[in-house]
Amino acid sequence: MTTWTSAPTGRMAKLFRALSDEKRLRIVELLRGGERCVCDLQEAIDAGQSLLSFHLKTLKEAGIVDDRREGRWAFYSLNAEAFAEVEGFVAGVRQDAESSGGSKCCG
Amino acid sequence: MTTWTSAPTGRMAKLFRALSDEKRLRIVELLRGGERCVCDLQEAIDAGQSLLSFHLKTLKEAGIVDDRREGRWAFYSLNAEAFAEVEGFVAGVRQDAESSGGSKCCG
DNA sequence: TTGACTCATCAACCCACATTGATATATACT
DNA sequence: AGTATATATCAATGTGGGTTGATGAGTCAA
Numbered sequence: 512m513t514t515w516t517s518a519p520t521g522r523m524a525k526l527f528r529a530l531s532d533e534k535r536l537r538i539v540e541l542l543r544g545g546e547r548c549v550c551d552l553q554e555a556i557d558a559g560q561s562l563l564s565f566h567l568k569t570l571k572e573a574g575i576v577d578d579r580r581e582g583r584w585a586f587y588s589l590n591a592e593a594f595a596e597v598e599g600f601v602a603g604v605r606q607d608a609e610s611s612g613g614s615k616c617c618g
Numbered sequence: 619m620t621t622w623t624s625a626p627t628g629r630m631a632k633l634f635r636a637l638s639d640e641k642r643l644r645i646v647e648l649l650r651g652g653e654r655c656v657c658d659l660q661e662a663i664d665a666g667q668s669l670l671s672f673h674l675k676t677l678k679e680a681g682i683v684d685d686r687r688e689g690r691w692a693f694y695s696l697n698a699e700a701f702a703e704v705e706g707f708v709a710g711v712r713q714d715a716e717s718s719g720g721s722k723c724c725g
Numbered sequence: 726t727t728g729a730c731t732c733a734t735c736a737a738c739c740c741a742c743a744t745t746g747a748t749a750t751a752t753a754c755t
Numbered sequence: 756a757g758t759a760t761a762t763a764t765c766a767a768t769g770t771g772g773g774t775t776g777a778t779g780a781g782t783c784a785a
Contacts, residue, residue: 668763671763
């Protein structure tokens with residue numbers, strides 16, 4: 512068990528929740544190449560304008576993406592810090608899982 | 619953009635979905651210390667027996683935990699491989715996010 | 726100012742899923 | 756056999772959230 516002072520599971524749950532939708536993951540994939548405007552995302556994703564806006568809002572509220580306005584366009588980009596949070600948590604769990612011994616109860 | 623031949627977003631979405639519930643994350647935290655029986659988990663989690671069983675099933679179906687029967691007890695443990703999958707994906711995205719330049723559209 | 730364009734928000738719908746309580750299954754003990 | 760324990764499954768309920776279409780707000784061009 513690596514030292515990991517109980518990462519706030521509420522925060523983690525929120526991050527995982529935002530990433531749990533296939534369309535939102537598709538958006539993340541598209542943003543891996545860099546900042547994109549909504550109009551560009553819309554071409555690449557099978558979703559109406561309203562739905563895309565909803566998913567972007569969901570990602571933004573979780574802190575997974577940042578947005579920026581420029582004229583009539585809105586640009587979205589990935590927030591590296593959020594993924595670092597997730598990576599840290601998951602890596603810790605993986606390490607523990609790899610080194611976990613036998614049963615710890617009901618002996 | 620690191621080479622990452624489009625990790626199956628469906629699989630990732632399923633993993634994230636299973637991790638998107640706070641009670642399930644609590645279960646994961648408990649399993650970080652090693653294999654546990656359901657009876658042990660039940661004491662530590664604010665959930666009825668039926669609900670706990672449901673969440674364990676959800677985690678199992680996503681491949682996040684493994685189970686083992688021994689007499690009338692069921693033992694659950696973390697599946698390190700699943701977390702390695704998630705870690706690989708998230709780490710890739712984080713790297714891209716950190717090195718992403720400016721806008722790629724609407725020039 | 727008018728209209729076209731980009732994006733967000735709202736209202737309504739529907740479905741997946743978390744939750745609960747009851748029942749079923751399987752094992753152990755007497 | 757019968758009873759107690761451990762866990763899973765089933766049925767029913769309620770709610771969150773994904774989806775859609777329409778409307779609103781802001782920006783640019785003519």
